[in-house]
Amino acid sequence: MSDVSELALKPALEAVLMVVDEPATEEHLAKVLERTPREVAGALRELADAYAVQGRGFELRLVAGGWRFYSRAAYAPAVEAFVLDGQQARLTQAALETLAVVAYRQPVSRSRVSAVRGVNCDGVMRTLLQRGLVAEAGTEPETGAILYRTTNYFLERMGLRGLDELPELAPFLPEADAIEAETQEGVPSFDPDSPDTDEDDKTTEL
Numbered sequence: 001m002s003d004v005s006e007l008a009l010k011p012a013l014e015a016v017l018m019v020v021d022e023p024a025t026e027e028h029l030a031k032v033l034e035r036t037p038r039e040v041a042g043a044l045r046e047l048a049d050a051y052a053v054q055g056r057g058f059e060l061r062l063v064a065g066g067w068r069f070y071s072r073a074a075y076a077p078a079v080e081a082f083v084l085d086g087q088q089a090r091l092t093q094a095a096l097e098t099l100a101v102v103a104y105r106q107p108v109s110r111s112r113v114s115a116v117r118g119v120n121c122d123g124v125m126r127t128l129l130q131r132g133l134v135a136e137a138g139t140e141p142e143t144g145a146i147l148y149r150t151t152n153y154f155l156e157r158m159g160l161r162g163l164d165e166l167p168e169l170a171p172f173l174p175e176a177d178a179i180e181a182e183t184q185e186g187v188p189s190f191d192p193d194s195p196d197t198d199e200d201d202k203t204t205e206l
Helices: 009-017 024-035 037-054 073-088 091-104 108-118 123-128 152-160 176-182
Strands: 058-063 066-071 134-139 146-150
Touching: 009 024, 009 037, 009 066, 024 037, 024 066, 037 058, 066 073, 091 108, 091 123, 091 146, 108 123, 108 146, 123 134
Parallel strands: none
Antiparallel strands: 058 066, 134 146
């Protein structure tokens, strides 16, 4: 393994700044890379100037006493489009059905949602979590299973002031306990990383 002090300074700074969670000070960077603060300060300013001249999509900024990479303001529309793309994508029919079960049975475990739907819902539950439509709500006392509930974002997207405004649909959803009682094996154990078995191409905007 090479001595840190033997590494080229500018590429080393770029590599470190790619992984920082918050602005890194010149003093800290100098200590890590075994250089003087003056050397580091000069190299950082030269990098920042070079990125500006090259018109790169990112820039190196001194913020709150430290340095960090940021996307260039001129390309904000591209970044916004990328970030919002996943939030505006349509939900599949399977995801909508899973969301409905959570909404009417919350707080509810993933295995009970799967029992109501009769299929593995792990994949769509991950999608709903990533979309911010459902969130964890503690654990089930009897089993320790994680419970899930809908979020304020769900209410916002549905145009509801509260869960009490949900339409009267609950009586038509089968009880998970009743379904479990019909089989000796109970709720099947699913692999969290396995794909949802009934994910289809039917999508709905939400």
